[in-house]
Amino acid sequence: MRWKRFGIGLVVAGVVAVSASCAPAPEAAANRLDEVVQRGELRVCSTGDYRPFTYRDETGSHQNPDDAWSGIDIDMARHLAEQLGVRATIVPTTWKTLVEDFTAKCDIAVGGVSITLDRAREAFFSTAYAVDGKTPITRCENAARFQTLEQIDQPGVRAVVNPGGTNEKFARANLKRATIVDHPDNNTIFQQIIDGKADLMMTDAAETRWQAKQHPELCSVHPEQPFTFSEKAYLLPAGDVVFQQYVDQWLNLAMHDGTYDRIAEPWIG
Template sequence: MIKNILIAFLLLINTSLFADDINLWKNSTLNKILNKGELRVALEPGYMPFEMKDKKGRIIGYDVDIAKAMAKAMGVKLKIEETAFDGIIAGLLTNKYDIIISGMTITQQRNLKINFSDPYIVVGQTILLNKKYENDIKKSKDLDNEKYTITAVLGQTGEIAARKFFKKAEVITFETESEAVSEVLNGRATAFVNDQPYNTVFMDGKGKGSLVHMDKPLTFEPLAFAFKKGDPDFENWLNNFLRQIKEDKVVNLHERLYNKWFVETKWLKKVQ
């Protein structure tokens, strides 16, 4: 009798666990993507070379190519959702899209609201300085002075770093990288704080001869895919996708895309 009760109890537990697994999968973002046949990716074009618009208005960049590879691996169509960065997390939480692939840095504050995949690339904040200040500002700490004005993008980690390291300086924020760096180019601001890849690329183009790149990173910043909490199936798929594109030496996708957007500069002609 006791044996039969124990068997029935174990069967009940297993049935319950199986039902929980089914419900998890049913509610998983990954399952919904497969059923829709469409992957909705949120990004804000304007962060070279991760995402930007070319001369014809098309959104291109490193993150866009990653998103294309992701959709192809899922066997679904890709839909890019152009979104302002300061509202991009709110859009994810209200199901306007499935995932954020927009050069987003993993931070503890963001991680309270959303989950992140493993990092797909690591960057740091660096400084673009107006060339007329190069004799006065030799090290980043020299910028921490009330007579200087620093620009950054609203809500991005450049703003966080600027306010943390330069408490005495005036920090002004803008909606896009191009607006913020233009203030420095035009001499209305002293310096611009932003991610190292963007600053490196900018110096190879419009910044040449007008700005100085103080390229020692102020921060350590892993960038990752962002998705809603409570979704282990989607997280598992994303991390395995990353592992595959980084470790598969035959396809070599990760290295090819890195070289295309961070080493070569042919794409600059499409956006300038």
């Protein structure tokens, strides 16, 4: 009888196992838009070191880590999450590892990201929301000295760069006689110019304008006529047209219904 009962038990267990294996698996998300909604979270990669677009306060004064983040693009990403009915989680990255981190960890990358062909090989971009370009920022008494690339690219001139981004790439492509000085922290890099440890930095005009407002010692050099043309956009998963289209439509509405202007006003007036 024990063998008989054991046999019946095996049959029952087998039926349960077969039933479990036949149970429908949770339906996989067809695209990143559905995945974000199912997950209930929008994962946002950002560097936190490029004001007015992104800033991370690392003083440790915030109980919620996400509260340490601010900036135009940070608040725009939060607005996107709100429209999706999910929470936004900010994921720290660096300019050097931006695309790698975005691909592995995030749904969108924001924070003054310039559209480049190298990045476009690895990811999609949203519609551009700002036009920009590289221009110098220096102490105001030196502004007349650094109007052109020829004036900047001279022996003895020290141009400071933050490694890994388009600023470094532009400096190394155009400066052959000047000295390029690496400074790893983009939040403190402008203090290097104020303190006389560097003569200038070439970065996006939007950043030079914002930094000049914060530091009266610094002047943005012809930000209305930068050396280059570039556009800002949001980095999106390669190949996912559904998510790209949703973000583009959200961004188009935000740019025309006053949302972007309301978010940007405290930063750029």
